[in-house]
Each structure stands twice: as C-alpha cells, then as structure tokens.
Amino acid sequence: MITIPQAVETIIxxxxxxxxxxxxxxxNVSALARKIKPDIEKILMKEIKHGAIVMALNRLNPQVEISLNRGIDKMISMLGDIIVRSDLSDYTYKNSDTLIQCHSKVFEMIAPHQDTFYTLVRGVHESNLVISSLHTNLVDEYFTHEVLHLKKENLSAITLKLHESNTQVPGFYYYILxxxxxxxxxxxxxxxxxxxxTVLVNDEDVDRAFSVLNKLRKKK
Structure with a gap:
C-alpha cells in the first residue's frame, strides 16, 4: 500500500x-501542497488532508539536490575550455545500408580542412549529421539519395571540455542542461x-548560452 510520503516523493x-x-x-510548501493535492489523491484513490501533504513535503529529502552536491561542484570547477563554433547546419537522415558510405565520402573531402566542424551520430532508426555550413554542398551531393527527415541551419555549437571523472558524477549533465x-x-x-x-543552439542564442556556461564555471 502506497503511503502519503511515498506518493509525494513520486510526484516531486x-x-x-x-x-x-x-x-x-x-x-511555499503550503502552496505546493495545494497544487499537487489532486495528483496525490489520484495515486492514493482517496481524499487527503492538505496538512498531511504539507507534513510529507517538509519531511521529504529531495533526490535532486544539484546545487548542494559536492561532486558536481567539484566537476564544474574542473571544466576545461569552452569552444564555440558558429554557422553550422544539422541534418537528420533515415538510416540505410548506404548512409555510412555517404558519410565516408564527405569525411574524405573535408579531412584536409582541420577547422571544419563535422559529427555523425547513428541512432537506431536515424542518423544526425552536423557540419560547417561552408561544406553543406558536399552533404547535398553525396547524400542526395538518402531520406532526409529534417534540416536545421544557422546553428552554433558550444563544446565543454570535461574532466575524465565526469562519467562518475550523477546529475552532471542535468546541471548543465x-x-x-x-x-x-x-x-x-x-x-x-x-x-x-556539446550543445547546439540557434545562432542568435549562442552569446547567452556561452555566458550561462561560463558563469557556471567561474562561480565554482
């Protein structure tokens, strides 16, 4: 049987x-209790007193205490350089047997250009390709027979250099996002x-996004 504290914790x-x-x-705990009261009563399938929810909230130890998490504070303090790349295009293609061949052709053409931004991530059903807009003609040429789901332009990438211990810190990516x-x-x-x-944002948002991430690093 689910108790009131358990139901409150589930909602939070x-x-x-x-x-x-x-x-x-x-x-304001009292106001929050009023807000979640219908959800609590739905879970427990009975009417619950407002005071009981307030008490459960006061006793609750939130599971996501990012700002108080020493591990995350330490991880943020060890962030390396923040690298910004602008004028990018983002393609999403349906996976196919020939998609990797198309990728190889584009990659071969841009290999001499060390400053070019290029990533390809293959998912279960689709692949995501991000490239400097200067070379989108190569994507249009070599991927012409692939099924394009979506194309986004005028994007910027902000890349954070991470410490090797980042994978051992729960909630780190949540903190950034x-x-x-x-x-x-x-x-x-x-x-x-x-x-x-790396996060990709619209070009018009890149300055604000960079400022946010830079402040995170400096305040630690």
Missing amino acids: KEQPFISEALAEGLI KAIAWEGINIAEVISTSYEF
Whole structure:
C-alpha cells in the first residue's frame, strides 16, 4: 500500500526543478501542497488532508539536490575550455545500408580542412549529421539519395571540455542542461563523447548560452 510520503516523493521526483527549489527553501510548501493535492489523491484513490501533504513535503529529502552536491561542484570547477563554433547546419537522415558510405565520402573531402566542424551520430532508426555550413554542398551531393527527415541551419555549437571523472558524477549533465533551460534557450541538439559535451543552439542564442556556461564555471 502506497503511503502519503511515498506518493509525494513520486510526484516531486517527476519534477526536478521543483525538487531542487524545494531543497533550497525557495518554494511555499503550503502552496505546493495545494497544487499537487489532486495528483496525490489520484495515486492514493482517496481524499487527503492538505496538512498531511504539507507534513510529507517538509519531511521529504529531495533526490535532486544539484546545487548542494559536492561532486558536481567539484566537476564544474574542473571544466576545461569552452569552444564555440558558429554557422553550422544539422541534418537528420533515415538510416540505410548506404548512409555510412555517404558519410565516408564527405569525411574524405573535408579531412584536409582541420577547422571544419563535422559529427555523425547513428541512432537506431536515424542518423544526425552536423557540419560547417561552408561544406553543406558536399552533404547535398553525396547524400542526395538518402531520406532526409529534417534540416536545421544557422546553428552554433558550444563544446565543454570535461574532466575524465565526469562519467562518475550523477546529475552532471542535468546541471548543465538545467542552467541553459532556465534562461529560456532552446537546445537544438546534444552531442557527447567521453571528455567533450556539446550543445547546439540557434545562432542568435549562442552569446547567452556561452555566458550561462561560463558563469557556471567561474562561480565554482
């Protein structure tokens, strides 16, 4: 049988921003209790007193305490350079038996150009390709027979150089993405390797996004 505290914890876990604000004492607990009361009653299938929910919220130890997490603070303090690349184009293609061959042809052509931004990520059903707009003619030429799902232009990439311990810190990527989301900046794509984390944003948002990430690094 699910208890009131368990139901409250379930609801709060589904809303990490609220959980974080609750951990920092930034939320009116009584008002939050009124807001989630219908959801709690739906889970428990009975009417619940407002005071019981308030009590459960006060006793709750939020699971997402990013701002208080020493591991994340340490990880942020060890961030390396922030690299910005602008004027990029983003393609999404349906996977096919010939897609990798097309990729190889484009990659061979741009290999001598060390400053060119180029990534290809293959998913289960589709592949995502990001390239400097200067060379989109190569994509249009060699991928002409592939099924294009989506093309986005006028994008910029912001790449964070990560410390090797980043994979051992729960919530690290959430911390980065949350900071960008709170500024109302839309993320077009996310590209990640072991020691690099890249977000693609619209060109007009790149200055704000860079400022957000740079402030994160400096305040630690």
